[in-house]
Amino acid sequence: MKIRLMKADDFDAVVGIDKKVLKASRPEYYKLKFEKLFQSKDYLPASLVAEEEGGTVVGFVMGELYMGQYGISQEKATLDTIGVDPDCQHKGVGKRLIHEFMGHLKTLGVQKINTLVDWNDSKLIHFFSANQFSPSKTINLERSL
Numbered sequence: 389m390k391i392r393l394m395k396a397d398d399f400d401a402v403v404g405i406d407k408k409v410l411k412a413s414r415p416e417y418y419k420l421k422f423e424k425l426f427q428s429k430d431y432l433p434a435s436l437v438a439e440e441e442g443g444t445v446v447g448f449v450m451g452e453l454y455m456g457q458y459g460i461s462q463e464k465a466t467l468d469t470i471g472v473d474p475d476c477q478h479k480g481v482g483k484r485l486i487h488e489f490m491g492h493l494k495t496l497g498v499q500k501i502n503t504l505v506d507w508n509d510s511k512l513i514h515f516f517s518a519n520q521f522s523p524s525k526t527i528n529l530e531r532s533l
Contacts (some may be wrong), residue, residue: 389481391488394435394448396426401437401445405471421450421469432496434465436489438472438481447472447481449489453496465493467503486519504528 394402399422407413425435438447450469467489472481493501502524505512 389441389446389484390439391436391484392439393433394425394437394450396422398437398445398448402448402450402471405445405448405473406469408474409471424452425450434489434493434496436485436492438485446476447485449485451489451493451501453493453498463497463499465496465498465501467501482515483519 399418403413403415403418406418425433432453434453435450436448437445439445448469448471449467451465451467453465467486470482470485472485490501501521503516503521505516507513
């Protein structure tokens, strides 16, 4: 398995994996993410894909590292989306993606990575915990309207 930077032509593979995982298609969500990732000058490449030897994309991790004023990077980044093809889950793909993602961001000067997880998603909480994520000191608050 090879981990590499995400390219614009990975769009269909990413949308396909996401659809398999969530059992719903979200091409509009990924269209916006890919536009920001590949057309904005304010973002550094921080998203990765895992591909098998034949070149088939089997997983991805997407995050953002905002270029601060004067080209000085922020010390924090976000991991906002991760997906592994259900046929490849529990084979170390997600762990490898997280490891490579962390290493990549560390070389860019990032010291902390934040992500949000649904409180009721025990599998995802366990995954992040197993990959050395822990609760942060901030609390996400919300209010219904």
